Amino acid sequence: MSETAPSLRPPLITGDKSLADVTRDICAPMDCKPTGWWWAAFIVSVLALILGVVTVWYQIATGIGTWGLNKTVGWAFDITNFVFWVGIGHAGTLISAVLFLFRQKWRTAVNRSAEAMTLFAVMCAGIFPLIHMGRPWLAYWMLPYPNTRGSLWVNFKSPLLWDVFAISTYLLISAVFWYVGLIPDMATIRDRSKAGLRQRITSLLALGWDGSARTWHRYETVYMLLAGLATPLVFSVHTIVSMDFATAVIPGWHTTIFPPYFVAGAIFSGLAMVTTLMIVARTTMHLENYITMNHIERMCLLMLSMGCIVGLAYGTEFFMAAYSGNGYEQFVFKNRAFGSMAWAYWTMVVCNVCVPQLLWIRKLRTCLPVVFVIVILVNVGMWFERFVIIVTSLYRDFLPSSWAHYTPSLVEFATFIGSFGLFFTCFLLFCRIAPAIAIAEIKGAAHLKKPPARVSIVKENAA
């Protein structure tokens, strides 16, 4: 890890911090009592989670009929939410794995929370395919396990089955990757904490980390390998998710552009969500010196580029429809833009393509309130992208006799809110029990003040 012209780049950590300062600052939220803001956020999140649990219970007890679906629109909020949450997860993996491989040191400030976000987002995502089933208690039938039902097996031709593998792999790798990254920090917490429950748990989780060169060597190798494993997942998971639609015959779904389009969209939405969380964390947990404007700006630039790719994809779809000479295909796109659900389409375009163009302007992308509004709008827009793809393709397909409308039910809204409850409850707990920034990594990447002579080098490096 050679240092190249550090003076040309803005510092990763501002505020002239020492290594000990870094440890202290980042561990601060774990040491002190939670703030009022945290409590407020936590209570709201838990309430949302409870709402979600109750509605999911009600819906499983009563039937999928409690959703607004009908004979024509068989998926709506369920799969929209699924794709939305999976997409959000992607930025976490992109930041932690892809940017790691590309030696982007600025990632160190955000990768931990991004990975946590990935994990929680994939958890949220995983719920929807489960509860969207008519008989969720039979969900295990989706797994190809040896059974006593004769030669009964799963259908390897079905993209939904591919989803099962993709999502479970993704969840597993993300969890392992996140945990492996946490090991040195767990050791730090172990070493800082007094004898007690916390020390016992952290020492268990630190897996006997002793800060030796040998430990570091093993750690770096595993981390690199896992980064290498996780990287293809950034592309494969959403490619497979996109095939749920791309392999179908429904006009508006049946299109080859979907894999790259979905991956770009996923990263786009994930970046927006990471940035949202970063801004919140930076402000509420006083991490301004670690999550600097430089970070925010880089995220904004990434988002801008992704927004443009997504915009290009939207345009390409229309071009392909026009070029195909297929009346059904042409109708779906015209209907998306000018039909009875055009409001959803234009919400998507404005939020995902128009609004991010503001980020070309440096003044705006360094202004936190503006960036915050933009990322929220991108989140909204990306949710609508999935909604538009799913619902506006389904509700008017081949035979006009079956054309229908879709109106979400209260249960669907409540379930959606519940998924946010789960996500934020997990995230807020994570902020309290694990370092939100990778202490070890950021120390390795940032140029820090020399440590005071009286502190043992060995110990500090270990931390």
Add this chain to the structure above:
Amino acid sequence: MKNTRHNTPQTDGPITRPTPVGQLLTEGERVDISRRRFLEAAGFSFSLLALHGCSKSPVEYAIPFTDQPEGFIPGQARQFATTCSGCAAGCGLLVNVRDGRPLKMEGMPEHPLSHGGLCAIGQALPLGLYDSHRLKHPLYNGEPSEWWEVDKSISGVLKDLNKAPGKVRFVTSTVTSPTLQSSIDAFLNQFPDSRHVTLDADNCSAILAAHQQTHGARILPRYAFDQADVIVSLGADFLGTWISPVEFTAAWRTRRIPTKERPEMSFHVQFEGRMSLTGSNADRRFRLAPDEFSGVLNHLYTALAERASLLPVSPTRDTPHASETRATLPIPEADLAALVDRLWNSQGRSLVLCDSQNVSEQILVNAINQLLGNYGKTIDIERPSRQRQGNDGDVVTLIDELLSGNVSALFVAGTDLTHNLPMTDALADAISKVRLLVSFSERSDDFASRAHFVCPDHHPLESWMDAEPVSGIVSLCQPLLAPLGQTRSVLESLARWSGQNSSALEIVRATWERDIMPRTKSAAFQPFWDQAVHDGFVEVTPPASTAGEFRTEVVKLIPAAGAPGDYCLSLYFKVGMTDSRHAHNPWLQELPDPVTKVTWDNYVSVSATTAAKLGITDGDVVRVAIGEDGDSIELPTLIQRGQHDRVVAIALGYGVKGTDRFSAIGPQWLESRLTVDVGEPVGRNAARFIKSFEGALHHSRNDITIQKVGRRYDLATTQEHHTLEIPRNVAPHGAEVRDVVQHTTLAAFALDPHAGTPVKHGESDVQLWAEDHPKKEHAWGMSIDLNACTGCSACLVACQSENNVPVVGKDEVRRQREMHWIRIDRYYAGEEDDVQVSHQPMMCQHCDNAPCETVCPVLATVHSSEGLNEQVYNRCVGTRYCANNCPYKVRRFNWFDYAHEDSLLNLALNPDVTVRSRGVMEKCSMCVQRIEQGKIEAKRQGLPITDGQIQTACQQSCPAKAIVFGDMNDSTSTIHETQQNPRRYGVLEEFNFRQNVAYLRIVRNHKDEQAHEGGQHV
């Protein structure tokens, strides 16, 4: 054994439940037991009791037959012949009876009227049979009672009536049964002043009255649509609800199939104010308000009479010329002239019909048919129909008698008198003052709730009865199970009150021995009777015709009426519902109207222009009133394409007492709405608008007003988009209209039988995996002739009955979650003045390259080696991916657990078909249970499956024989033949789904070679 028919299990008496094990000793039989025998028996019994204590097995009551009925195999369906009682048309039925319960109604192929078809009402009979809301006891002043008590009280009152003479009136709907007719006559003969009044809610009284005048006999002629080259119908919905729709559809259909060799078909013109099912199938349809019929009839008569050089019509008055009668008509001159030409050139091969209740109009219709020489050719008055005998004059007289308080006993059978009459407070009051009110209703209907006694008749599937729907065709109804409640046949009730104690069987047999057998060549009664029970019908010599020569002198042109009102109210009957009789049948309530696709409601339909004028849209509640502040009704609006601007149409037969039972019929959950509010009936009764005028009950009137109320009401429709045209603002250039329903005209077809095929790009026969679906043994396939299909929707209910399709209620239909496996897509095209309607039955297309099959993660939908797309309910986890990916949207998802709590109603379930649970997908299986049964039967007999041996439920029921099913591998089969038909096409076949269901293109009898249906021609 499916196709063999059986005599009633016990033809020598009413069917009883199986006799329990052991021979029961009857009274008076002597028992000889010696002391030794007694001790033996006692010892054996004691040891048995002791042994019994050791056993732990649960007590079971499986009771075997002591005498196994001949041919009875448990679990095996047997067919019994009977007659449909859904209306007076008298179609032939074969009822599948299984383990003692009638399950499925099938049309009787040999029947001379229905030819194997059956309508939705006939298919829905089992649900009425197993209805737990049917009365189980007689009622005495509304309280459950016993028969002896009711008999005693009624006989007592009747005796009094004999002493102090009073009017006894017996009201029925049309009685086609010779036995019932003679029973009623015999019963009424006891009283000095008695009369039988026939009230048909859907009356044809004017036709009978017109024949009384023109032919000297009150008869309803029998129409031969299969003999007619030109059919002109003024408002008569003969394919939907008029007189005998199944019979007429079967006949009409025979002239609607052009072939390559004979590119000919009948020409069907419909003049009507609302859009009826018949109008939707016409070659040419003119919008004409019912009060304008007389003008068209005047003109047709004058023009044809001029051709026949018969003018002047009547010496007493000056007759106008055709040019004058035409002047006021709202129909293009050229069209009328062409129609007159066509009629004149088809003398003896044409048919002019009218559903007017105006006798003078019907006389003119008769005169036109007489001019055209249709009597004796397409119109049979030698062997007339008896399917409608309602006499409005009698009904009007009855109302007067009631109002003057002269009636002392009123018996009502087969109709709900007070529901079907325009009730006033005075009439209700007068009825309540009648000394004896007796209803024979199965349910506590409106009249029954006013009656002193309700003597519930059996369900027709529980009792003996007969029918002579057409002179010379006599058929039998036989009981197919023991009565489920303590009901009693109306025949037995009447006999009891006439002092006899005979059973219904004895009464029917007596009539047949006395009246029917002498009309045949049979000499011995028992063989004749057995054969009749087996066959279900007998053709006998019709009674001598009473019709005389045509009397020209009664023919008069109809003078122009005064200025027409702003609106013309037209009361009509809906297909599948007709009068109030079937309002308690949820299958029929949930059957989408074939034209409007609305379920569970009646409504006010108006044209788009009128709606715009009134400032209303679909779902706005309007108040329709007689005059400014007369009797009124509030109903939601439905904008109907092709409706006359002045016509406001409301269906009768709704608002039936007791239908509030359906309030909570669908799934109940957080956001669900009741099907009807608690205490409110389904729809509203519009009978108050029936106009009693000049001794007739008219279904149209001009003195109405219509006002917006300001409320809204969501009608539950199964189709939201009504055309094949894409909305203009989103239509891609060159693909404005979808070619899923293909059309051509007869002229184009004659030139090229393939006319109407859309231009296709590239080869569609290229197969990547050509041998992917080798079907070595059978290749099941279906074809649907869109030219024969009228959209009558009998197949929907047939499928529902066969496949245990649940009823979901109005709210779920509103949410577009109806469960029908087969639906009929109805598309409009063209301008308001010439709306073309197409009906397309749509069900699973059983694609070989099925989009649903590849996407199911758990292989719950798979392809069979015989070309069927199979749904495995057990395996389905309910991802709905298959439904999303289905291009035809024919898959149906079980959103909830649909109600199966009514254990009596559950007897209507077909045990061959799984009742699906919540969370699984279902769809048309092509009646795989019937296919398997057919295969097993063929294998058992060691014979190959013959064409037609296996019939799907929809195919069996189709009155138009539009659906053909069979093995496409069998080169001799009909389905194989239809594959070669030049009209054959597949819906969306350009996508290479390789469906096993094909359609035959619509051919309209137009002279132009270009179809003019919104640019559908190619």
